[in-house]
Amino acid sequence: MSAETNIEKDILTKKDFQTDQMIRWCPGCGDYVILSSMQKAFAQLGKPRHEIVCVSGIGCSSRLPYYMNTFGIHSIHGRAAATASGVKLSRPDLSVWVITGDGDSMAIGGNHFIHAVRRNMDMNIIIFNNKIYGMTKGQTSPTTPMGQKTKTSPEGSFENPFTIGELTIGAQGTFFARVPDNNPKLMEEAIVRAGKHKGTSVVEVLQNCVIFTDGIHEEITGKDTKDDNQLYLEHGKPMIWGKEKRYGLKLNGMSLDKVALGDGEEGNGQDHPDLLVHDAYNNQPELQIALARMQLPDFPIAMGVLREVEAPTFDDLLHSSIGRARDNTKHQKVSDLFQSGNTWKI
Amino acid sequence: MSAETNIEKDILTKKDFQTDQMIRWCPGCGDYVILSSMQKAFAQLGKPRHEIVCVSGIGCSSRLPYYMNTFGIHSIHGRAAATASGVKLSRPDLSVWVITGDGDSMAIGGNHFIHAVRRNMDMNIIIFNNKIYGMTKGQTSPTTPMGQKTKTSPEGSFENPFTIGELTIGAQGTFFARVPDNNPKLMEEAIVRAGKHKGTSVVEVLQNCVIFTDGIHEEITGKDTKDDNQLYLEHGKPMIWGKEKRYGLKLNGMSLDKVALGDGEEGNGQDHPDLLVHDAYNNQPELQIALARMQLPDFPIAMGVLREVEAPTFDDLLHSSIGRARDNTKHQKVSDLFQSGNTWKI
Amino acid sequence: MSEIADTTNMRKAVIRFSGDSGDGMQLTGELFSQSSAIAGHDLATIPDFPAEIRAPQGSLEGVSSFQVQLGGIEIYTPGDQVDVLIVMNPAALKTNLRHLKPGGTIIADVDSFTKKNLKKAGYDDSPLADEELQKEYHVVEAPVTSMTKEALKDLGMEMQTMMRSKNMMALGVVLYFFRRSIDNTITFLETKFKNKPKVAEANVRALKAGFSFAESTELLGPSVVIPPAEIPEGTYRNIDGNTATAWGMLAAAEKCDKTLSLCSYPITPASEILHEISLRKDMGAISFQAEDEIAAICAAIGASFSGNLGVTTTSGPGASLKTEAMGLATIAEIPLVIVNVQRVGPSTGLPTKSEQSDLLQALYGRHGEAPLIVMAASSPDDCFYYSYMACKMAIEHTTPVVLLTDSYLASGSHPWRIPDMDDLPDITVPQFENDGGEWKPYLRDPEKLNRYWMSPGQRGFEHRIGGLEKEEITGNVTYDGVNHEKMVHTRAEKIKRVGHEIPDQQVYGAESGKVLLVGWGSTYGALHTALQEMEDEGVEGIGFTHFNYLHPMPENIPSIFEKFDKILVCELNNGQLATYLRSQYPQFKYDQFNKIQARPFFVSEIKNEALTYLQS
Amino acid sequence: MSEIADTTNMRKAVIRFSGDSGDGMQLTGELFSQSSAIAGHDLATIPDFPAEIRAPQGSLEGVSSFQVQLGGIEIYTPGDQVDVLIVMNPAALKTNLRHLKPGGTIIADVDSFTKKNLKKAGYDDSPLADEELQKEYHVVEAPVTSMTKEALKDLGMEMQTMMRSKNMMALGVVLYFFRRSIDNTITFLETKFKNKPKVAEANVRALKAGFSFAESTELLGPSVVIPPAEIPEGTYRNIDGNTATAWGMLAAAEKCDKTLSLCSYPITPASEILHEISLRKDMGAISFQAEDEIAAICAAIGASFSGNLGVTTTSGPGASLKTEAMGLATIAEIPLVIVNVQRVGPSTGLPTKSEQSDLLQALYGRHGEAPLIVMAASSPDDCFYYSYMACKMAIEHTTPVVLLTDSYLASGSHPWRIPDMDDLPDITVPQFENDGGEWKPYLRDPEKLNRYWMSPGQRGFEHRIGGLEKEEITGNVTYDGVNHEKMVHTRAEKIKRVGHEIPDQQVYGAESGKVLLVGWGSTYGALHTALQEMEDEGVEGIGFTHFNYLHPMPENIPSIFEKFDKILVCELNNGQLATYLRSQYPQFKYDQFNKIQARPFFVSEIKNEALTYLQS
Numbered sequence A, B: 001m002s003a004e005t006n007i008e009k010d011i012l013t014k015k016d017f018q019t020d021q022m023i024r025w026c027p028g029c030g031d032y033v034i035l036s037s038m039q040k041a042f043a044q045l046g047k048p049r050h051e052i053v054c055v056s057g058i059g060c061s062s063r064l065p066y067y068m069n070t071f072g073i074h075s076i077h078g079r080a081a082a083t084a085s086g087v088k089l090s091r092p093d094l095s096v097w098v099i100t101g102d103g104d105s106m107a108i109g110g111n112h113f114i115h116a117v118r119r120n121m122d123m124n125i126i127i128f129n130n131k132i133y134g135m136t137k138g139q140t141s142p143t144t145p146m147g148q149k150t151k152t153s154p155e156g157s158f159e160n161p162f163t164i165g166e167l168t169i170g171a172q173g174t175f176f177a178r179v180p181d182n183n184p185k186l187m188e189e190a191i192v193r194a195g196k197h198k199g200t201s202v203v204e205v206l207q208n209c210v211i212f213t214d215g216i217h218e219e220i221t222g223k224d225t226k227d228d229n230q231l232y233l234e235h236g237k238p239m240i241w242g243k244e245k246r247y248g249l250k251l252n253g254m255s256l257d258k259v260a261l262g263d264g265e266e267g268n269g270q271d272h273p274d275l276l277v278h279d280a281y282n283n284q285p286e287l288q289i290a291l292a293r294m295q296l297p298d299f300p301i302a303m304g305v306l307r308e309v310e311a312p313t314f315d316d317l318l319h320s321s322i323g324r325a326r327d328n329t330k331h332q333k334v335s336d337l338f339q340s341g342n343t344w345k346i
Numbered sequence C, D: 001m002s003e004i005a006d007t008t009n010m011r012k013a014v015i016r017f018s019g020d021s022g023d024g025m026q027l028t029g030e031l032f033s034q035s036s037a038i039a040g041h042d043l044a045t046i047p048d049f050p051a052e053i054r055a056p057q058g059s060l061e062g063v064s065s066f067q068v069q070l071g072g073i074e075i076y077t078p079g080d081q082v083d084v085l086i087v088m089n090p091a092a093l094k095t096n097l098r099h100l101k102p103g104g105t106i107i108a109d110v111d112s113f114t115k116k117n118l119k120k121a122g123y124d125d126s127p128l129a130d131e132e133l134q135k136e137y138h139v140v141e142a143p144v145t146s147m148t149k150e151a152l153k154d155l156g157m158e159m160q161t162m163m164r165s166k167n168m169m170a171l172g173v174v175l176y177f178f179r180r181s182i183d184n185t186i187t188f189l190e191t192k193f194k195n196k197p198k199v200a201e202a203n204v205r206a207l208k209a210g211f212s213f214a215e216s217t218e219l220l221g222p223s224v225v226i227p228p229a230e231i232p233e234g235t236y237r238n239i240d241g242n243t244a245t246a247w248g249m250l251a252a253a254e255k256c257d258k259t260l261s262l263c264s265y266p267i268t269p270a271s272e273i274l275h276e277i278s279l280r281k282d283m284g285a286i287s288f289q290a291e292d293e294i295a296a297i298c299a300a301i302g303a304s305f306s307g308n309l310g311v312t313t314t315s316g317p318g319a320s321l322k323t324e325a326m327g328l329a330t331i332a333e334i335p336l337v338i339v340n341v342q343r344v345g346p347s348t349g350l351p352t353k354s355e356q357s358d359l360l361q362a363l364y365g366r367h368g369e370a371p372l373i374v375m376a377a378s379s380p381d382d383c384f385y386y387s388y389m390a391c392k393m394a395i396e397h398t399t400p401v402v403l404l405t406d407s408y409l410a411s412g413s414h415p416w417r418i419p420d421m422d423d424l425p426d427i428t429v430p431q432f433e434n435d436g437g438e439w440k441p442y443l444r445d446p447e448k449l450n451r452y453w454m455s456p457g458q459r460g461f462e463h464r465i466g467g468l469e470k471e472e473i474t475g476n477v478t479y480d481g482v483n484h485e486k487m488v489h490t491r492a493e494k495i496k497r498v499g500h501e502i503p504d505q506q507v508y509g510a511e512s513g514k515v516l517l518v519g520w521g522s523t524y525g526a527l528h529t530a531l532q533e534m535e536d537e538g539v540e541g542i543g544f545t546h547f548n549y550l551h552p553m554p555e556n557i558p559s560i561f562e563k564f565d566k567i568l569v570c571e572l573n574n575g576q577l578a579t580y581l582r583s584q585y586p587q588f589k590y591d592q593f594n595k596i597q598a599r600p601f602f603v604s605e606i607k608n609e610a611l612t613y614l615q616s
């Protein structure tokens, strides 16, 4: 590794991560909140700017690197995870962030996404899920719900959407979090945890596109509905939610049951010993998948870090393999290699 | 639709599906058994040859269409599912088969795979999983187990492999089966069921490559070990396996427990009411995922049809949408369209 | 606006509507164009959107414009410089003034020139009050906002809703200025807002108010009258290039009784073709938004293999991704149309802007010897014809065809004489007729060398194709080298023979002489207009020829080139056609005029260049 | 074998070992080559594998061959026609007889000509007994199988294991035939099978037995002696093109103190480069087998952005898939090497065979104006040099470089004089030196126009790049059209200036005259040999020039071309270099000699063509 890595850590603030470029998202777009949460999270994480690389594909969301004062690549559509993989495996010392949209990561970029996840490449994938192609003005994305009218499904989409969390875990994911774009605190927290996780962290942000899918997450994130429609998962805490914590989750065989805890009651784990307790660190993913799959109206939408398990990362394994090979080789220099094996002199 | 579809059904045998082309697989390759099982299954399914299309990518496995006397496309590497999607959505009356390898479908073709599965395009994907790139002479594939030495991982692979079943279900799959290449009966059965399933059926065949991964499935498929190491799942039947059916599966919370049923005992569901009973038709996938995930040595490998659930198919939804639009349109001919809206006469 | 002021008669005029993205300038422009077309003018239009989806209101980035050129003569381009500029706010003036001809007219909504808006546009003081401006242009200060308020005040609407009719107020003014009837605009508004009578009422009122304002005020100066053009009889409609491309495919599919399967992935500026076909489920057309461009072309190949008309549409980055699969279609010899609506490259480039820089890729982009047909459309309306022809040729020659259009054609529009389907050339589907001979997958028509297109469902025609080299006739896989050479030659010869079917290329202007201007694709309008203007000005010895068929080329090219002293190849790229011509007809010397500014040619630029070159 | 029989001295000879895939012909050929090299011969070798992984034993499809040409003069190709053919079974004879020169020697394992084996090869009777054959060739019937059995009988091995030494028995015969010492072959076998002493013993015994058999029998006829070649002093090793390519990158990385990140996806015939770098973890090199070719090139781009030497290797279909990302690297202006080991196209084509048909794609395959450096290697050993130079130029000019090799180079091998690392040209990493000026992402070196390659980890150099058009100097995104034009020109100019650094192109043979043969890439050997033979035969007025640098080209090309009456461009494709030359130097007329038979040129073909052409 030829790069000088700087040991002295800067103390940085959100502002240090801003650039002088004019931000070109529509007024009111959910992307603004994500940008600012990321900037705050970066300040918290404490890596100096020159050791951070943000890599994006193409889309409204993928413009983010221009507004983040770190190293950055605005690559090509769908290829952010692949490009970022090249950065990370070349320079495991860097903090690598993939900024992507639902179209960028799940449509054209789906393969790179599942492979990064499978390899557990130590990087963080932030997916701005507005369930639409924003930049190209409103076509169906792989997360667009059935029935949604778009430019390419004028009579309502009839494609079965991916659930990002399910796909992530199905691809051997070690970290998955979901957050709404109107809860900056939760978002920042999730981003910080993603940043600290060794391995591929996937953070799905339910992002509102004010132009093409305005209000698509409204039922989940709306002022009046959010308490009843979001279950915020915290490791070790019982699964309780709703206005005045009126609901809880139980297991029934391998299925989930939503139970009413009684009006006004301050539910907690002790009172309801049979309520499920969140275990983000459990390597077996079945319950986490069930949580990721929960849909309105029967269940709330699970928020927070659903899964966070330890596993070796590709970059670590690669570099320790290189280290071992280097230790045991006779080829210190290429000339040693050239001279090895069968040679003759003239 | 311009093509004349032939109503009269042929009565065909395996032989009718053979071609005059010399088969170019290595002697002893597992692919031979798959070919012959497919030919038998096709004869059983009863579609006439000219209404069947086999589409493959590139790889040893992908040579199969040349040996199958139906319509066929030997497309390009990784793109079989995409090409086949074009066939199916254009001609929903055809029976469409994707022939692919672990490299072809899971590496370069991973994206098309998960999208076909998500859309539930009514076609059948047969994956020849030899856990290696055969045709290009032995590189790591996305299903190569960690530690396996290959041309591109001479010191043993350190990539975390996909579990095809998990990925399939994580991508919203409706049908997944797994079969070993040395059980033609089971294979034929699975292929027939795949053929009958409406939606994307994924059949993973554990195929032996005699050249590059000879014996890689030996622990699972070997004469002496197969009984103890395979759990053959049948819908409605308790999960019992092993020499003299000595093992059973139980649920423990959301985890699976392998239990010994006592030596020589003829276990069955009635004797052990707490044993899990296979439910392939259950739409909730958590248990099916747990089964797909089972690994030696703690658990047997699940074989048979793990999941088979009903859901609307893309091709049906598309064509009924077209039908509705056609019923309600004023545009019977393109000239009606040209004349619609604002026109003027000169 | 001296020129217009002195003349009540003009041969042609360029009008540009501009305002904030929310001001409805596109609709305004379209309605104006339509009323002009009905009045018998020829015209060409072009929108000019902001690159961002939605920039802040009133900002410079948020300005949206629509330009139309209309005339009593044939009109090939939306015009270089503008005669009449309508600005709905200061930002619109700021960004558009550079387009205005010296002496041109500005019609401004004076009410919008508030402090706040001026500031957003970066003005300190109102430019309307600027003496320089008033000296150079004819400035009409129309109180559009306040008049709209006034006209709609008793409708009980909210202010924001009322303001949506501002554009109709402005349109009324412009319509009067050109002495147009407002009747068909009223009819249009009433039809469009059939289900929202209040909106219809508001718009019609605003329109009328604008018209009356213009009639009664002296501010405007003399109105302009443009005599109607000589236009062939027929039923017309306005059409943009992307719609025309989409409709060309539908027409081809209908003509040969095939189902269209359009398999694409969205990308600016090609997406609208996919959008249109998505709406055309009502015609039985299949549209498929694939997961990426590779899946899209592969699905189109699958569609064609299965007997449908497989088409895929894209722009540069997508075209790059499709190159591998284009090779498959070439060797598998199945019909396939690939439309590349070019934009500015390389890479993501300037995705909303126009350029002609994918020609060499279309010709040579594939690995191996993989020749195919390449053609290009030259105007929004002839996108229909070339799209139709691309489908026809793909089917009849069982080959992929690349059709090149571009951003400028895609969004520009032009009146289109609706063709009678019977007048379109026949499309013969190459089916094997069992008159004695035995069919084999790579049996060919002895003349054209196409294969027969036999599809699933046809009993007895089961066969396997793919990307490996095939034995001639049988189509079996073979590693024989001599066979390979033969197949390479046959595939090349098949495409070469398409040349016999392509009409001879035309020469405009002088048939022989000093300078031949050469163009291809979307520059036709600017080049043709430049030629005409030079001819009108008495310049002699200039000819012009334009390529629509790029591979193969029409067979009469050498006989055209040899008649001129000099050949000037004009392109919106760094010289791709010139490079190609040098390799194809090396006996001639080519000079180049290239513009790579993400903008079409101006007629004036071409004239300048041609005249300088003529004298050089 | 009249020629050899009469002469104990030959200037060069071609030997071909052939047998079943399981017969170990590759190792046999390599050992023979090595012993020849040590004896001071120049040589070139080529294997000839079956396309299938493993065809049935004894079948025609299963025949595996290895050909070597050795000589007392410089040897550029493995030879057209064979002097000595070793066949281990009837199938080998059947498939290889067409390679044998009239009068050539056949050494056959007569024991293997059993009924069963004859049938597998499609013979009714043993061809060895055929009078015609015996008349045309010198047939040596050696009882290889039985002699092997005999020699190893007391080693207590299983029959199958014993039979693995048959090839050493045959090698012994051939070594004697060429009057070679067997000592270093023995040393090699003993080293190779250090841990399997029994295997070593068996092989050595067989070798010796073969040698003695040849010595004692009269069957062979007189032995052949080839005097040593005049070869520059140094340490040598045999190297194949793919290994040489891999090592060139390693050398470049070491030279400039960067880590190599090779990101590839397996594909025939390029995979071995990835395999080799995977083994070179011991040198600190990073290899990454990506999920597909697009991921591979994108990862290489990421690697380069992060400060490593990013390289991606592939063949035709993969090269097609990489075109989009190559555009990104072009506009982002970062170092990147793309190696395309060409194979037969289009599409999957004939994946194990060789062709030169990706040249135009390398030059023009990308959408938009995306010029980059294109170069080609011309022999297995100079793959090292051009691979090194590709890395050097990519780094120094911050640009993607395409290096074209092909299947023939990849698997062919040639002795390589091991270079001293100090003798390789320096590689200057363009780092911004803060001597007063302020750094900006698109600041350029005023001479070369390269950007500075500043990477993560370098404090204060944070910046963002991407595929959108950039403002000059700052690198900020801008939609300004004039800036775009400037950037297009700058990127083109940057590549053009590389021409100043490229050495002048050489002319072999006549410096001026009637005919100039022109080639590029892997045909160098055949063309050069043809020239030499013609010169030897007294033909005058023929020159030969060969392209390694294809874009930009050496600056002296016109001064070479103008000195010849005629130019004959010889290529293994349908005329791609000729097409390109016509567009680059239209002042000259080019004729073509093309072969598209999935095989390299024969020297004799070129001579025939050149001589006919000379007289035309």
Ligand SMILES: Cc1ncc(C[n+]2csc(CCOP(=O)(O)OP(=O)(O)O)c2C)c(N)n1
Pocket (backbone or CB within 6 Å): A058, A059, A060, A061, A062, A076, A077, A100, A101, A102, A103, A104, A105, A128, A130, A132, A133, A134, A135, A136, A141, C265, C266, C267, C268, C293, C317, C318, C321, C348
């Ligand atoms: C190869 C390629 N194909 C298509 C496009 C066009 N394109 C740009 S962004 C985009 C979709 C973006 O959607 P998403 O990732 O959801 O981002 P959003 O704009 O919604 O944030 C598409 C299709 C492209 N730039 N490149």
Ligand SMILES: Cc1ncc(C[n+]2csc(CCOP(=O)(O)OP(=O)(O)O)c2C)c(N)n1
Pocket (backbone or CB within 6 Å): B058, B059, B060, B061, B062, B076, B077, B100, B101, B102, B103, B104, B105, B128, B130, B132, B133, B134, B135, B136, B141, D265, D266, D267, D268, D293, D317, D318, D321, D348
């Ligand atoms: C675009 C492209 N990339 C790479 C290849 C080379 N290639 C051919 S088959 C193959 C892998 C096949 O592996 P798998 O699908 O597992 O099939 P198997 O041979 O094992 O049956 C590869 C990498 C190719 N033909 N095309």
Ligand code: SF4
Pocket (backbone or CB within 6 Å): A024, A025, A026, A028, A029, A030, A031, A060, A061, A130, A134, A135, A208, A209, A210, A211, A212, C053, C054
């Ligand atoms: S189009 Fe949607 S996603 Fe894009 S910037 Fe606007 S609001 Fe945001």
Ligand code: SF4
Pocket (backbone or CB within 6 Å): B024, B025, B026, B028, B029, B030, B031, B060, B061, B130, B134, B135, B208, B209, B210, B211, B212, D053, D054
């Ligand atoms: S290489 Fe392996 S997979 Fe391929 S044909 Fe041979 S045994 Fe089968």
Ligand SMILES: [Mg+2]
Pocket (backbone or CB within 6 Å): A059, A101, A102, A103, A128, A129, A130, A131, A132, A133, A134, A141
């Ligand atoms: Mg989106």
Ligand SMILES: [Mg+2]
Pocket (backbone or CB within 6 Å): B059, B101, B102, B103, B128, B129, B130, B131, B132, B133, B134, B141
């Ligand atoms: Mg495989």
